Amino acid sequence: MQLIDTKVNDFGTELTVEFVGEGGETVVVRMNNDDHLLDGENAINHAKAVMVQLTAFDDPAIARPGGAPGLDMREADPLADSESLLPGDISH
Structure with a gap:
């Protein structure tokens, strides 16, 4: 994901940070x-x-409610590799 924009949205007691990629991908982190x-x-x-922290725990059973098996997206996406999970400089 090539980062092109970062947006912070303040909803009072909740805050979201949106990381927007050039291909239209969006990753949203919602925080109390x-x-x-x-x-x-x-x-x-x-x-x-x-x-x-999420990338440190890439075991799908950890990330899924109830420890149910899940799909490792790196296996599903042949273009993904662990070296490029986060851009080198994602500050805006």
Whole structure:
């Protein structure tokens, strides 16, 4: 995914960060913001950290509710490789 835009949406006690790719792909990270500590750049950094943590746990059973087996998207997409899961510089 080649990142072309990053959007932060503040809904009061909830915040979303949208990472938009040039092919129309969108990854949205939704975070609780009850304490109102997340905004702008630190929200983007927190969302990046969440995605990095997800890549550390690539066992499909961990990511699915109830530990049900799931599809490893890297196996489904022959163009994906673990070196390119996150762009080198995704700051905007």
